[in-house]
Every structure is written in structure tokens, then in C-alpha cells.
Amino acid sequence: MELTLLGTGTPSGLPRPDCPCATCATAIGPGARAATALLIDGALLLDLTPGPALAAARAGRTLAGVRQVLLSHPHDGPAVEFPAGLPAPGRAADGRELALLSGHRARAIALDAPGTGYDVTGPQGERLLYLPPGAAPAGLPDPTVAGTATTARGGARPYDMVLLDVLGRPDALARLRNAGLAAPTTDVLAVHIDHTAPPGAELHRRLAAAGARTVTDGETLIVGEYHAVPDLPRRTLVLGGARSGKSLEAERRLAAFPDVQYVATGGGRSGDPEWAARIAAHRERRPGSWRTTETCDLPPLLAGEGPPLLVDCLSLWLTDAMDTVGAWDDQRWAGRGAGALRERVVELVAAVRATRRPLVAVSNEVGSGVVPATASGRRFRDELGRLNAAIAAECEHVLLVVAGQALTLR
The missing domain is CATH 3.60.15.10 (Ribonuclease Z/Hydroxyacylglutathione hydrolase-like)
Incomplete structure (x- = not known):
């Protein structure tokens, strides 16, 4: 035809x-x-x-x-x-x-x-x-x-x-x-x-x-010639600064799919009305068919079978990981903290590399702004930059969102 x-x-x-x-x-x-x-x-x-x-x-x-x-x-x-x-x-x-x-x-x-x-x-x-x-x-x-x-x-x-x-x-x-x-x-x-x-x-x-x-x-x-059907990338990383539109871009990429597992790594912050308002805005924007999982334990999700995953965001995952290893304390960081965080990152990167589920991950790009005034702030900035680079290396598609405009890096 x-x-x-x-x-x-x-x-x-x-x-x-x-x-x-x-x-x-x-x-x-x-x-x-x-x-x-x-x-x-x-x-x-x-x-x-x-x-x-x-x-x-x-x-x-x-x-x-x-x-x-x-x-x-x-x-x-x-x-x-x-x-x-x-x-x-x-x-x-x-x-x-x-x-x-x-x-x-x-x-x-x-x-x-x-x-x-x-x-x-x-x-x-x-x-x-x-x-x-x-x-x-x-x-x-x-x-x-x-x-x-x-x-x-x-x-x-x-x-x-x-x-x-x-x-x-x-x-x-x-x-x-x-x-x-x-x-x-x-x-x-x-x-x-x-x-x-x-x-x-x-x-x-x-x-x-x-x-x-x-x-x-x-x-x-x-009609019926399938060679032109576009291949969907299995792994996509969406980077961007604050309020850049990176989350909206990530959600848009999966809006045409009926069953998506939205992984919120931020969890809840009891008594923080501003944070609660942010979460509510994200939920209202998502299709009703999506289901939400609040967790920072990402490797088991990546290893399992199931619908596409949207992880928002890796910067909050890193915050949780650094909390867990005591990265904000200089002594604990110099002792076991740095090595423990490195193990967590290696485990996550390996899970991203091996996953068979479609994945769209969101992360903040914080390396282009003002240098943080505190050692802990600089530590977080440096570790997030390393994490973003490691995840990007495992993704077929990498985007940078600036002022709502998505720039294809890969």
C-alpha cells in the first residue's frame, strides 16, 4: 500500500x-x-x-x-x-x-x-x-x-x-x-x-x-516497510542546571509509553513545604499510568525486568550516598568514606551498563557555576561531576538542557 x-x-x-x-x-x-x-x-x-x-x-x-x-x-x-x-x-x-x-x-x-x-x-x-x-x-x-x-x-x-x-x-x-x-x-x-x-x-x-x-x-x-522505524536508545542521561527544564525533558521522552516506573530519589522532607510543593508539581505533570517508587537503591531496579525507568535524580542519589558514608565529615571522608562512596558509584555504573530496561536518568550539572565556599560543597560538586561523567559514558544518548533547550551531546 x-x-x-x-x-x-x-x-x-x-x-x-x-x-x-x-x-x-x-x-x-x-x-x-x-x-x-x-x-x-x-x-x-x-x-x-x-x-x-x-x-x-x-x-x-x-x-x-x-x-x-x-x-x-x-x-x-x-x-x-x-x-x-x-x-x-x-x-x-x-x-x-x-x-x-x-x-x-x-x-x-x-x-x-x-x-x-x-x-x-x-x-x-x-x-x-x-x-x-x-x-x-x-x-x-x-x-x-x-x-x-x-x-x-x-x-x-x-x-x-x-x-x-x-x-x-x-x-x-x-x-x-x-x-x-x-x-x-x-x-x-x-x-x-x-x-x-x-x-x-x-x-x-x-x-x-x-x-x-x-x-x-x-x-x-x-506501508509495511519497517526499516525506517527509529531505534529507541536504551539509556539516556539528561543533564541541566536548576530550573533548566531537565525533568520536563526527561518526562517528555517517555510520555508516549503506557507503563513507566518513576524513581524518585529525593524521598520526602518532613515539614518542608517548599519541597512538598516541588514534589506535588512533578506528580501532577506525570501521566496517571506511571507508578512512582521512592528509593535510592537503584541497582536492583536496573537489574530487574519491567517497564522503562525514569530516575530523577542522580544528584539526590549522590546526596544520599554521601550521607550514608559520612562524606561531610572530613575525618570519616579521609578514612573510609571516600572509598565507600567509590564502591557505591562503581556498583551503580555497572548496573546502568548491564541494564536491559529502557532508562532515562536526570542529573544536575553544577560544575559551571560559582566554586562552593565550603569544603563539603566542593566535595559534592567534584563527586557529582565524576558521577555524571561515569554514567554518561554508559549511555547511548546524553542531553544537556539549557533554558529549556535540549542540546544533544551524544
Whole structure:
């Protein structure tokens, strides 16, 4: 089944007319995106957007063979242009399946937001799912409830390709994965891209972290070719200073996965309202399907089987480790303390190296600021720098977050 993307943007397109934002200002050439529309085997057109005939011509395609035009946007969605010669566009009722003379079958999917999704099966059995912006399939197992992960609904195999609003609804992808409808071999394409998306290479990096990708307008793909599915790094280290956005970046990397174990190394600080407020803000931001473990005993978690781990953060782990070995006392540090801490670090680094679980770890970068005034402060700074370097050496992907911008170091 051959798929041509006549557009990959939101109904307003990218850049938006008269918008001065950074994303719109840099959305030129290949970065410009028309409203999303899909041409399948030249016979089925999903969504009718302004200028479809011209968009098809730019992609080296024609609309002359289109036998069915289906709309996915809500009834009060954007105005469309209806070129002469095309079949009258329509919207299938939820659950209805249409059979085309070309051998394709399109089934309307109920959504949790206004609009209609389409499950399309090609003549050779290839399957794709297309969702409008801001929507997820209704009726999928709830990943926030333990034990609801299932095989694909109705015994159907996973989709070969899924096209959806990955940035706006990462939870939709998580639900599809939880239901067994999106597998590691599923090609996940981000469409409906708006000017809220990060510009340039950051867009592709962020999508790759979710196991997704996007392409330029006019590109033609073969549904069922899996070679382009991005490989997810097993280990990622996210560094950054205070309030840099490093925790948000780490959480964003796993937002499209249904079952994540969030490891909070800070624990609770009784009677500290400011610390309690920080913890509450983090909890509210995390998906409800994630479960939280408060511990600094990381090696057993890394050695076990299970869902992805998000460890926030290594600097608090180090604080606990230094507390345990008495690192703040000069005599204890000079005696057994330094060696005991080194053993703890070696054990953690070895566990990171050997883990088979996807891992995203967060740590502070404190080596670029003012030199601490106390010996204990300088000791912590030095040991954290060594720990960060040792963990980074074992990670496939290392990021530095500055002012909310993630810079790829590896």
C-alpha cells in the first residue's frame, strides 16, 4: 500500500499566516507544511484540504484515480476546497466499514474528541490508522488500570503504520501501545504539526524519543516497510542546571509509553513545604499510568525486568550516598568514606551498563557555576561531576538542557 502525504501540518498550515513566532519564521522550504491529507494508492483520499490537486502534482501524483474522499475533522472543522472531478467528500459513521472497488477497506473509528479516525486495510492486508488532530481512539484499555494491557483488539495484529498528533496527544500513542495496536515494528508518523512544535532538528529529536518520526510534504511511503522505524536508545542521561527544564525533558521522552516506573530519589522532607510543593508539581505533570517508587537503591531496579525507568535524580542519589558514608565529615571522608562512596558509584555504573530496561536518568550539572565556599560543597560538586561523567559514558544518548533547550551531546 502506497501512501503519499499531501500535507503534514495542522489545518492552518505551517507557517501560519502573519505569525511572527520562531517556529513559523523558520518553517521555510522543506520545513513548510500544508494541512495534513493522505493519498492512498491514488484511490483513497483522507481529508480534503485547500489546493489538493496542486499538492498532488507537487508530489508527482494525480487525483484522477481517487474513488473515495473521507473527512476526519469535526463537522465544524476548516473549510475545504472541492476540485472538479473528485467524488463528493463524506464522513463514515463510527464503526462503519466501506469497501472500495480498488480493494481497500476503510473503517471509521470512534474517538475521544470530535472527529473521525480511519482504519484502512490495503488489498494485500497492510493496515494503517489515521487520526485527526487532538484525538485518540475511544474504548481502548485504560493504561492507568493495572492489568489492562491486552493483545490487539479483536485479535487483530498491530498496525503497520499509525499517523497521529504525536506531539499534541502522546497519550494516544501510549494507549495504542498498551492495547497492542502499535508494536515496535509499527511505523509511527507525526502529522498535524503546528507552530507549537519545536523548530528544526529539535522536532525530529523529540519525535525519535517517542519512537516516531515525521516526513516532509509530498513524500511517498510504502506501508509495511519497517526499516525506517527509529531505534529507541536504551539509556539516556539528561543533564541541566536548576530550573533548566531537565525533568520536563526527561518526562517528555517517555510520555508516549503506557507503563513507566518513576524513581524518585529525593524521598520526602518532613515539614518542608517548599519541597512538598516541588514534589506535588512533578506528580501532577506525570501521566496517571506511571507508578512512582521512592528509593535510592537503584541497582536492583536496573537489574530487574519491567517497564522503562525514569530516575530523577542522580544528584539526590549522590546526596544520599554521601550521607550514608559520612562524606561531610572530613575525618570519616579521609578514612573510609571516600572509598565507600567509590564502591557505591562503581556498583551503580555497572548496573546502568548491564541494564536491559529502557532508562532515562536526570542529573544536575553544577560544575559551571560559582566554586562552593565550603569544603563539603566542593566535595559534592567534584563527586557529582565524576558521577555524571561515569554514567554518561554508559549511555547511548546524553542531553544537556539549557533554558529549556535540549542540546544533544551524544
